[in-house]
Amino acid sequence: MEKLANNSIKGIKNCIKPYLKLLLPLLFFSGQGIAQEIPFENGKQYILGGLTVTGLQSYNEQTVKTYTGLRVGQPITIPGDEISEVIKKLWGLELFSNVEMYYTKIEDDKIFLELNITERPTLANVTVYGVKKRKVEDIINDTDLKKGKKITESLIANTKNFLQNKYKKQGYLNAKVNIATSPDTSATNTENMVINVNKGDKVKIRSIAFEGNEMLSNKRLRKALKNTKKKKFYRFWKKSKYIQDDYEEDLSNLVDAYAERGYRDARILSDTFIKVDEKNIDLKIKLEEGDKYYFGDIDFVGNTVYTDRQLSQVLGIRKGETYNGVLLKERIADDSKPDANDLTNLYQNNGYLFSSINPVEVSAVNDTINFEIRIIEGKETFLNHVTVTGNDKTNDHVIFRELRTRPGQKYSKDDLVRSIRELGQLGFFDAENIKPDIQNPKPNEGTVDVNYSLVEAGSSQIELQGGFGGGGFIGTLGLSFSNFSLKNIFNGEAYKPVPMGDGQTFALRLQASRTFRVYSLNFAEPWLGGKKPVRFNLSLSRTQQFATNYTSRGRIDVNKDRGFSITGVSAGLAKRVTWPDDFFTVSHSVSYQLYDFNDFNNGLFNFGNGSSNSLSYTFGISRSSQGPNRIFPMSGSNFELTAKFTPPYSLFSSKDYKQLKNDIRTTTERLLEIGQNPSDIEEQLEFAQLSDNLESMEEERFKLLEFYKIKFKGDWYTPIVDKLVLRTNAEFGFLGAYNHDIGDVPFERFFVGGDGLGNFTLDGRDVIQLRGYENSSLTPYSTNPITGNAERDGGTIYNKFSLELRYPLTLKPSASIYALSFLEAGNAFNNFSEFNPFELKRSAGVGLRIFMPAFGLLGIDFGYGFDTDAQPNSTGPSGWQTHFIIGQQF
The missing domain is CATH 2.40.160.50 (membrane protein fhac: a member of the omp85/tpsb transporter family)
Structure with a gap:
């Protein structure tokens, strides 16, 4: 198949000139092997006799035919819209670098077409130079340069622009990115891509100059630029690099700095970026300050729920005060604090979710501005549905019992914020990703739905340690499950790896060496009975310490027949209360410890044989409002006051403790007088006898x-x-x-x-x-x-x-x-x-x-x-x- 002679093709080109302008050529060939004149009528209708696709490397021919929408036997006008639309569709896929349509022969009213396609190469490998190796994967992910992706001009241009803008935002204003491709010989029609990144040096701000400022000093204005600072040798916290987004935000901060001091009309006339060299720039900002204003009358319009006096107390702005646009905005709605004391929260905490509050300047007389606070209260809003999503392990009832938002309740933003805190304090979810979503708002009906989107976090911990100390190897095994489910302990299907989901705590800890052993077990149920926040806690513990002696070679000799042990058990109840506020918890616990000595004296106690008993009651009051993240609290406080008491046994005893005290003091003084190494045999015997007596008296005192x-x-x-x-x-x-x-x-x-x-x-x-x-x-x-x-x-x-x-x-x-x-x-x-x-x-x-x-x-x-x-x-x-x-x- 060959192209027609030039004089034949010229006439055809004139007929299809509009299509050539679109770079969608329709070229006609004879099927006879030699160029020849073939009668061809412009815009004549033919019957499609056949369609072949050539040039394919990775795509199926039948798939391409189907996509064109052309069917053998259909009438088709050449040149015509059908061919034009097919070529446009194929170009629109951005999968091909060339699309051409030929006719191979004409038989009577039938025409046979050939679609010749050149496929774009696919991406094989990407190599990035000029950045740290650990950053390469991030670049590939951010630019979506996946293996097998079609390489297009737009892909290369978009990748280049993305990376250059990325580094410019980081302060590398001179960043350059070059991208090149080369054939990959290991596969058909594939290419490798090489990205060269030259970030250059970070551009620093050498100086910041202001023009037109008389009422605010240069120092005050530079302070208002919170993220844009000029270069100083001692600056560490705020860097001096130039970042466009931060700079634009700081220009708004400049206007706010004036608005806070009464200059409502202050504006920036121009800001100039002056390039000093490759590493430094100067900034020049021209200002117009305007006049200073004061607050005049502030009237409330549209309020029925709250009186003017109540609203004025929350607004906290009085007539005659210096105008402060930033303060006025914050007192209306402070977006920086979810629990701010502002008018919007005042309404939203009382059920008026759909309320709107707008301050309007109604007049300005000389230097005084009069305002109307226009309020549309809307309909009182109630919660319709409250749902949770994302809790794959934690049972719904554990979440719902912590929520302050219940179906049928009046909407309160304060309850929403508090619910976020309570869920974060559980430790079962990622506190940074607890997001309440307001759904299906219906202002006319006064209802709204709330969905809490949660992300489960690990709530179990394992402690496995080993080391040398105290004369030998110390091994520790600790297991803590803070989202345990006791009721499923006999349910084999619930072990994943242990029964989870009911919010209970179960902890087991074992620690042992040649010289000591420690065992402890703790269980806690935060909602005893399931209806009220009453926490029940039970703990058991056992500690053993064995006597040791150092041998002449420095080794430790352990005698397990001599030692000291503590056996303890405690149980407690803690209840959340609502007074003075609902952050308070009152707790009670009873504990018993048995201290048992067997020929053991290590300096902590003055007797080596016998036992002591401790039965105590602990009363505690705590207030915890810290949050929302229990690992990294950012606000709030935590107070704990505890008082632990034992019974006053001596009050009911007939023992003469005063005499016992005197005897102990006398014995102690005599022991210290004799000293540790008496040379006289009588003093040695006396020392031994006094030591035994002292131990016996100490045991009696602390029985x-x-x-x-x-x-x-x-x-x-x-x-x-x-x-x-x-x-x-x-x-x-x-x-x-x-x-x-x-x-x-x-x-x-x-x-x-x-x-x-x-x-x-x-x-x-x-x-x-x-x-x-x-x-x-x-x-x-x-x-x-x-x-x-x-x-x-x-x-x-x-x-x-x-x-x-x-x-x-x-x-x-x-x-x-x-x-x-x-x-x-x-x-x-x-x-x-x-x-x-x-x-x-x-x-x-x-x-x-x-x-x-x-x-x-x-x-x-x-x-x-x-x-x-x-x-x-x-x-x-x-x-x-x-x-x-x-x-x-x-």
């Missing part, structure tokens, strides 16, 4: 423990800017005795200093974190009269204060990471007579926290202690200390 223990802890979370949060903490604790002749018990004391971890505590102590010092190093010491060693007794009173700046690096469900810096101060004291709230040990430092659902909280702190610790012979500041945090509370 039934009696004490009271008061603790307070408060945390405040204050957002500073963006997601930078200040956590303020204050703590106080006091351990007291009913009977001063018995004195303070050797258990339940406060040990201050270090990382604050108390995974293995023998005596009910509270371990208080104070970073920058070694563990428990701020705890008072005393001399044990039997062993002669200086031992940490633990304080009976302590106080602590801390400031902690936190900033999240990521709050994704898979891992939440935040950095922090801290200032801390605290101390522990033996008694109230020694207590001085201003005698504090100070420290400062930085840290990092990582929370992964499967492993809990992990972290590291570097703290510097500015003062001397309480250890014997310590001099100078404590200095730098490194603390590793595992499983500590948030």
Whole structure:
């Protein structure tokens, strides 16, 4: 098949000239193998005798024929709309680089056509140069450069523009991107793509100049540019790179800065971008300030639900005050705070979802502006349907019982915000992705639906540790399931891997080495009975510590026939209350511990044989409004006040505790007088006898423990800017005795200093974190009269204060990471007579926290202690200390 001679084709081209202009040529060939004259009538109707498709490499011929819509036997006009539309459709697919239609022969009124197609190459591989390897995959995903994608001019142009704009937004204004393709010989009609990225240097702002400002200084205006800062050597927090989007936002901030000070008519006349060199630019902003204005009369129109006086109190703006457009807007509707005290929330919290509030300037007399606040209250709105989606593991009833929004209730934005917080505090869902969606609003009927879209987060944790310490290998296995389902414990199908979904907590922890063993089991049901938020908690624990001796070779000899153990059980109830507000919880718990000694004295106690019993009741009041994310709270506070009491046994006892106290003091003084290494045989015998007597008296004194223990802890979370949060903490604790002749018990004391971890505590102590010092190093010491060693007794009173700046690096469900810096101060004291709230040990430092659902909280702190610790012979500041945090509370 050959093309016709030029003189033949010329006449045909004149007939189809409009199609040639569209680059959709219809060329006619003879089927005789040589060029010849064939009669062809312009616009004549033929019958399609056949259609063939040539040039295909990857597509099926029949598929292409079907797509053209042409059928053998159909009438067709040549040239005509049918052929034109077919070619347009094929070009529109962007799958072909060339589309041509030929006729191969004409027989009577039949015409035979050939569709010749050149396929566009497909993408084989993409190579990116000029960026870090870890960024390559992001670039490929963002530009959708998938293998097998057709390579088109628009694909290359769009990719180039996207990447250049991406880097310009990051401050690389000189970024250049070049894209080239080359054939790939490993496959048919495929090409490789190479992307060369030259970001260049970040363009910094050398100077920012203002023109036309008289009422506000240059310094004040530069401060208003929150994200656009000029280059200074000491600037770390806000960078000086130029980013177009941030700059445009800051121009609006400039106008707002004037509006806040009464200059309603202030505007930007021009802003000029001056390129100094490849790395620096200057910005010049020309302003017109206008006159200063004041608020005049403010009238409310359309209000029936609230009086003018009530609305004026919320608005908080008085006649004669300097005009502040930003404040006026915030008092009408503050979009930056979901629970802001503004007029819009006032209405929405009372059911008027469809209300609208608009401030209108009705007149301006000289420098005074009079306003009307025009209110359309709309119809009172009620919730119709409340649904949840996304909870694949957690049962619906666990979610619905936490919601403050119920079908039939009056709509309240405050209830919506509170529900988000309560769901976030459960820990079962990603707090950053709890999104209530208002659906099916019907203003005329006064109804609306609410759907809570949830994303499940890991709610189970496993602790598996191994290491060497205390003379041997220490192994720890901990399992914690915070969304457990006890009722399905005998349902084999519910084990995935354990029964889940009812919001209960089940935790099991085992820790063992050659020298000690710890077992604990905890179970908690947050809604006992399922109808009210009454939390039930039950815990069992068993601790064993074995006696050890160091051999001459430095090895540890463990004697399991001698030791010390604590067996404990506790049960508690905690109920949410509605007074003074519904953030409060009142708790009650009863616990019993048996302290059993068998020829064991390690300095914590003055007797090595016998037992002590502790039966106590704890009453607690707490208020928790922190949230919405329990891992990284950004607002609210948490207060806890607890009081722990034992019965005053000595009140009902006939023992003479005063005489017992005197005997113990006399015996102790004599032991200290004799010393640890008496040379005289009589003194040796006396020392042994006195030691036994002292142990017997100490056991008698503490057979039934009696004490009271008061603790307070408060945390405040204050957002500073963006997601930078200040956590303020204050703590106080006091351990007291009913009977001063018995004195303070050797258990339940406060040990201050270090990382604050108390995974293995023998005596009910509270371990208080104070970073920058070694563990428990701020705890008072005393001399044990039997062993002669200086031992940490633990304080009976302590106080602590801390400031902690936190900033999240990521709050994704898979891992939440935040950095922090801290200032801390605290101390522990033996008694109230020694207590001085201003005698504090100070420290400062930085840290990092990582929370992964499967492993809990992990972290590291570097703290510097500015003062001397309480250890014997310590001099100078404590200095730098490194603390590793595992499983500590948030």
